[in-house]
Amino acid sequence: MPSPSCRIAHVTEAMGGGIVTVIASIARRQAAEGANVEVHYLRRPETPDATSLERQFPAGTRLVEYASGSRAASLLQLALAIRGRLRRGDVDYVHAHSSIAGALARLAVPLGRRGRRVFYSPHGWAFLRLDLPVWARRGFILVEKILARGPATVVLTSRSEYDYGIHQVSPRRSALIQTGVDPGEVTDAAPEQRTGRRLRVATIARICHQKAPWRFAEVARQLGTEAEFRWIGGGPDEDRERWIGDAPVEVTGWLSPVELRHELADVDVFLFPTLWEGMPMALMQAQAHGIPSVVSDTVGNRDAVRHGISGYVCADDAELIRRTRELLSDATLRQRMSDAARVWAHRSLTDEGVGRQTLDIYAGATA
Structure with a gap:
């Protein structure tokens, strides 16, 4: 059983729409169990303003926005910040949400036991994106397969997403959770x-x-x-x-x-x-x-x-x-x-x- 005061960093570059709702839901339930929660994110056009965003998260949640000019620079800043917080012991677990954040978190964190403190939820596999050409979708599958051999755990949110992931990606560690409404x-x-x-x-x-x-x-x-x-x-x-x-x-x-x-x-x-x-x-x-x-x-x-x-x-x-x-x-x-x-x-x-x-x-x- 985890420590009642464990420190968790949720990470995403896709802070909008349903991602906001699901991260807020998980954060609220974890905080109710005694965890200390922080959220690191990049802003998108549909990201709520700071005041509205704060209202969706439990009191005491640390919300950190990264904006270093270009999107690439912001992603790098986000990756380095998460790597530093985990290496220094500022957080116990990192849970990345969406494919890009998942790749960043898994690549930024050193391998070994520290890498087992990283968790990744795609919230829709990138290789299912029908707006991408076949070669790009195959590339996403390859990247997912490579990263899935590392120490991080892939956390899926629906049975069909889980079954699809097991068949296509074969992660070394995986888990299924039930997200939903209050x-x-x-x-x-x-x-x-x-x-x-x-x-x-x-x-x-x-x-x-x-x-x-x-x-x-x-x-x-x-x-x-x-x-x-x-x-x-x-x-x-x-x-x-x-x-x-x-x-x-x-x-x-x-x-x-x-x-x-x-x-x-x-x-x-x-x-x-x-x-x-x-x-x-x-x-x-x-x-x-x-x-x-x-x-x-x-x-x-x-x-x-x-x-x-x-x-x-x-x-x-x-x-x-x-x-x-x-x-x-x-x-x-x-x-x-x-x-x-x-x-x-x-x-x-x-x-x-x-x-x-x-x-x-x-x-x-x-x-």
Whole structure:
């Protein structure tokens, strides 16, 4: 069992969207177990401002932003800082989040027993990125395989991500944890069925290639007379124009956690047609709010939704449209899947045990 006052440094160069939520969730649960937590990160366009960021983390969390001009210089500064803190004994464990941070942490820390104090969660394997050419994806697999032979532990957040990693990467050390929403976020009652108002279909995501906004836009074009469509999140104007264009989709921009909860209370169907994931926090939030979900069949999505019970896992674009229409046209089906989603979230999509899980993994790797 780890020391009750162990010191943990979470590290990421991708401080935005679901990464913020999952790191904050783990940090909060670890702090509740008595750990001292700090977070080292690079800012992205979607990174919350300093005040908003502080509100998401437990009191006493040390937040350190690295900005040395260029991105490359900031990454180097981040790597050297983590290496120095671990070598001096300022922290006991380093947990890197995302592929680049994972590579930096594993390369920066000396091998041997000290290297066993490093842990890495990809939150979506980089070699699954369909926006990259085949040669680049193969290169990511090779890099992951090489680094996986080192002393660090790869910590995965969904069963399909874990199985994929074991098959493709074969890490020397690996573990599976259950991330999720706070149990208090799981609604006790199904959302009220809309009467006299249009039904609403929504997603939560950055407007980027990974989230397949053109798929969401096409469903909106096909079903725009049956419901209103909202994209909760934001992205560059050129990406919005290229992938959503004139589709009947309202883009809200980024919302605070409180605003997001209010927004989800008015959603009837959650449409999440992404190309790759780890364990999507947005989808777990939707299930916790009792929102039937229509999702693409990819890593993470198939773990967060029970096909035919709390939503539908779809094989192609045509099925995304068909299943969304099916839910919009059948209030009884929506209600049944809403009830099932909340039960599923209570059982399998909360973060209640992630603090103890991660601390036990850290201690076991360094025993």
